[in-house]
Amino acid sequence: MTQQLPQVPPVEADEPELTEVRNFRDVGGLPTTDGRAVRPGRLFRSGHLAHATEDDAAFLAGLGLHTVFDFRNEADRRIEGPDVELPGVRNVNIPLNDPADGKEFWKLVRDGDTAQLREILGDGRAAARMSDSYRRMVVERTAEHSRILHSMAEESVPALMHCAAGKDRAGLAVAITLLAVGVERTAIEADYVKSNEPHRRYKVRRSSTAPDAMGPEVMELLAPLFDARAEYLRAAFETIETTWGSVDAYFSEGLALSPESRERLRERLLTGA
Secondary structure, X not given: OOOOOOOOOOOOOOOOOOXXXXXXXXXXXXXXXXXXXXXXXXXXXXXXXXXXXXXXXXXXXXXXXXXXXXXXXXXXXXXXXXXXXXXXXXXXXXOOOOOOOOHHHHHHHHHXXXXXXXXXXXXXXXXXXXXXXHHHHHHHOHHHHHHHHHHHHHOXXXXXXEOOOOOOHHHHHHHHHXXXXXXXXXXXXXXXXXXXXOOOOOOOOOOOOOOOOOOHHXXXXXXXXXXXXXXXXXXXXXXXXXXXXXXXXXXXXXXXXXXXXXXXXXXXXXXXX
């Protein structure tokens, strides 16, 4: 059965395509359930900033950012490097996964031959792994997501959130932030799946030098790991509801976010009523 994906609004004509920062966008304009919208220039998302060119950095510095949230772990930062320094911008590193988690799995993804990849990724196993990772991030990273939302409610806006590709860890953190201020779920999903657009996608790299290392079957097996599929985000939302009973209970009990803090977050991120 073909999965029904949310409709993705077209890329704005004036949206920048940065040279060495992938998957950048402003989430401004997304509608809330009470008729408001996310204010442009308040919340941005992207892949890592480690390789930003001078022009990229100049553009980012002109956004008036207060905080860049970097959700990469130490292993990611060793591979890609630290973010570029942006004048007057606070950089906050909050790892949203453990560098040891799935270490052998990702080694096989980089180095394994077709038969090995077929064994670990075939027959829906790759997509199932991704959905499970989103479920675990919701349950296991409540302290980190709480810290992010409290920080934004108090002072950290305008903010940019990123991980390595800007798809999973940043994608979920942005989705949770948008959920907290009442953005419509269909709009949250529509923004999330924008990461599939060709100019945003993470570039797949493999260490293997085998002739079929980037062949059609291998790329098909790897695709679920590098796709932004609505089913992954829905797995996270379902986990919120099954674990805490409701979205409101998730924020109040799971993330210890008071109604007053949620309202401050709305004031910082949304247009007027």
